[in-house]
Amino acid sequence: MHKLNLANLPTKIQRLSRWSAESGRNIYVKRDDQTGSEWSGNKIRKLEFAVQEALDAGCDLLITCGGIQSNHCRATVAVATHLGLKSAVLLRIGEEPPLDGNYFLDRLLGADVRFCTRDEYRDRRGAIMQEMADAYAAQGYRPYVIPEGASFGVGVLGYYFAMKEIVAQERELGVVFDTVVVATGSGGTLAGLQLSNLVNGFGKRVIGVCVCDDAAYFQDVAARISREALPYLVAQGELTAAQAAAWSASLKPADFSFFEEYVGIGYALSRPEELEHIARMARLEAVAFDPVYTGKATFGMVNELREGGRLRSSENILFIHTGGLYGLFPVSRMFSL
Numbered sequence: 380m381h382k383l384n385l386a387n388l389p390t391k392i393q394r395l396s397r398w399s400a401e402s403g404r405n406i407y408v409k410r411d412d413q414t415g416s417e418w419s420g421n422k423i424r425k426l427e428f429a430v431q432e433a434l435d436a437g438c439d440l441l442i443t444c445g446g447i448q449s450n451h452c453r454a455t456v457a458v459a460t461h462l463g464l465k466s467a468v469l470l471r472i473g474e475e476p477p478l479d480g481n482y483f484l485d486r487l488l489g490a491d492v493r494f495c496t497r498d499e500y501r502d503r504r505g506a507i508m509q510e511m512a513d514a515y516a517a518q519g520y521r522p523y524v525i526p527e528g529a530s531f532g533v534g535v536l537g538y539y540f541a542m543k544e545i546v547a548q549e550r551e552l553g554v555v556f557d558t559v560v561v562a563t564g565s566g567g568t569l570a571g572l573q574l575s576n577l578v579n580g581f582g583k584r585v586i587g588v589c590v591c592d593d594a595a596y597f598q599d600v601a602a603r604i605s606r607e608a609l610p611y612l613v614a615q616g617e618l619t620a621a622q623a624a625a626w627s628a629s630l631k632p633a634d635f636s637f638f639e640e641y642v643g644i645g646y647a648l649s650r651p652e653e654l655e656h657i658a659r660m661a662r663l664e665a666v667a668f669d670p671v672y673t674g675k676a677t678f679g680m681v682n683e684l685r686e687g688g689r690l691r692s693s694e695n696i697l698f699i700h701t702g703g704l705y706g707l708f709p710v711s712r713m714f715s716l
């Protein structure tokens with residue numbers, strides 16, 4: 380595999396015995412929140428491939444974007460600094476942000492920070508990052524721009540290979556996961572898992588729980604970036620050119636599954652019942668889920684595991700804990716404990 384080796388891999392898989400007993404299903408969690416400290420979470424798996432591409436191209440500056448508490452931006456900054464590269468992040472803000480959580484770490488780890496409004500972010504984040512890249516290039520830097528969440532062709536490889544890691548761990552653990560669940564915010568994690576599931580014929584049910592937008596949007600994104608990933612899979616020796624062409628012709632939005640009912644009141648906004656769920660899980664299993672991604676996804680799982688829910692037919696369920704702990708601290712005052 381041609382990539383950086385930065386993450387602590389393979390990540391552990393643990394059975395959550397009390398949640399399992401409560402739900403009558405075997406629920407396991409894959410600790411991708413423990414891929415590191417500064418670059419903890421799911422984004423490092425994508426960055427191992429994307430930043431290798433940046434180094435291969437001779438780049439010395441990583442530019443990316445996200446919300447003010449973006450885990451992806453923090454991980455990108457950590458990787459850049461670790462490798463001796465410069466980093467610049469475009470952060471979406473409402474008002475002047477407190478120096479806390481991931482944003483604090485962005486600053487601590489030495490990133491250049493540029494802010495934009497929600498409207499600018501939605502309408503022209505790509506154009507703003509290109510302006511930033513042009514300005515740095517004029518100073519002699521060689522920038523590499525990573526889109527939101529590193530959810531683009533080369534980034535998809537991170538969870539393509541994570542799915543193979545899961546299947547190798549199944550043999551060691553003596554369990555077969557029929558269902559894999561993950562939180563979805565920009566689509567690259569789900570796309571990689573499901574592309575691997577399809578290409579390698581693993582036959583699992585792979586579900587993304589949306590924390591923003593809706594299922595139709597993410598089905599389009601996942602199909603598109605999975606297609607973009609195919610040439611990289613050829614380069615990595617996973618597919619022949621003919622196989623890649625066949626998958627490119629056949630991949631369609633309906634190949635990707637999402638639950639869209641758990642966005643709640645919006646991206647990075649929490650309802651009291653979601654925070655209560657996070658506290659309950661922390662006390663039940665000593666696993667801290669984050670308010671933006673994994674808390675919403677597991678809140679959805681609890682609901683879907685009930686009578687008549689869409690996870691009722693699953694026996695062995697693997698939830699991928701994609702990280703986000705630093706995002707829990709800035710909302711600590713919203714908990715009633």
Ligand SMILES: *Cc1c(COP(=O)(O)O)cnc(C)c1O
Pocket residue numbers: 420421422450451528530562563564565566567568569669672673701702703
């Ligand atoms: C980014 C992120 C996700 C979502 O992954 P995508 O590939 O963007 O869909 C889930 N959990 C955490 C903690 C994240 O930071």
